[in-house]
Amino acid sequence: MSFLFWIFLVSIFLLLPVHFFSVNHTALENRFGKEKGTTLGKILGLISGWGFFIFLFGLWLSPQPHYHIPLLDVTLFTVPFLNIPIYLIHLFISVPLLLISGYLGIVGVIHTSLEVSETHRPKRVETEGIYSQLRHPQYLGAIFAHLAFSILFVGFYSLIATPLIIAYNYLISWKEEKELIREFSDEYLHYKEMVPMFVPKFMHPRY
Numbered sequence: 001m002s003f004l005f006w007i008f009l010v011s012i013f014l015l016l017p018v019h020f021f022s023v024n025h026t027a028l029e030n031r032f033g034k035e036k037g038t039t040l041g042k043i044l045g046l047i048s049g050w051g052f053f054i055f056l057f058g059l060w061l062s063p064q065p066h067y068h069i070p071l072l073d074v075t076l077f078t079v080p081f082l083n084i085p086i087y088l089i090h091l092f093i094s095v096p097l098l099l100i101s102g103y104l105g106i107v108g109v110i111h112t113s114l115e116v117s118e119t120h121r122p123k124r125v126e127t128e129g130i131y132s133q134l135r136h137p138q139y140l141g142a143i144f145a146h147l148a149f150s151i152l153f154v155g156f157y158s159l160i161a162t163p164l165i166i167a168y169n170y171l172i173s174w175k176e177e178k179e180l181i182r183e184f185s186d187e188y189l190h191y192k193e194m195v196p197m198f199v200p201k202f203m204h205p206r207y
Helices: 003-023 025-032 034-061 088-112 114-119 137-152 156-160 162-184 186-194
Strands: 075-079 084-087
Touching: 003 034, 003 162, 025 034, 025 162, 034 114, 034 137, 034 156, 034 162, 075 088, 084 088, 088 114, 088 137, 137 156, 137 162, 156 162, 162 186
Parallel strands: none
Antiparallel strands: 075 084
């Protein structure tokens, strides 16, 4: 793998402890006081959240071998400077994934607010709308986005790194839920029992 690709991949996982600290609200407040602990948690949340997406772009665009699905053998254009070919079949496959990703991300923000999405500090257990079917729609959206851009930008290393991106999103979801259980106790435990983390139960009643 290219050196630059490795830098971005390792950087994503170096953000894990930053994210873990950002959601550990009780420990931060106990150590630094309520006001400073809350502020520090928000800053760390911003760093981990935006850093993740910046490094994801690095994965997608860093130099790496390209692949091509051998259908509709049409090259629409090549991205200047990056020398990334955009194939018609890859565009057809990636656009629906991007639409799903955008829907999950936007609807998730609408229900929780941009501040909560950035700082991971909810004021209540969100159970309405998309959150009645999924506990972490925005992280699922991030997984779809990674898969979509790995297909669109034909990055072979980026594509095979998808299980690692799924693992990253699972780990931050797991850590957030530990804190949510600490903060909301039985209310969140009941919600967790009823609603899946990433895969919606379309054939079952919503929360």
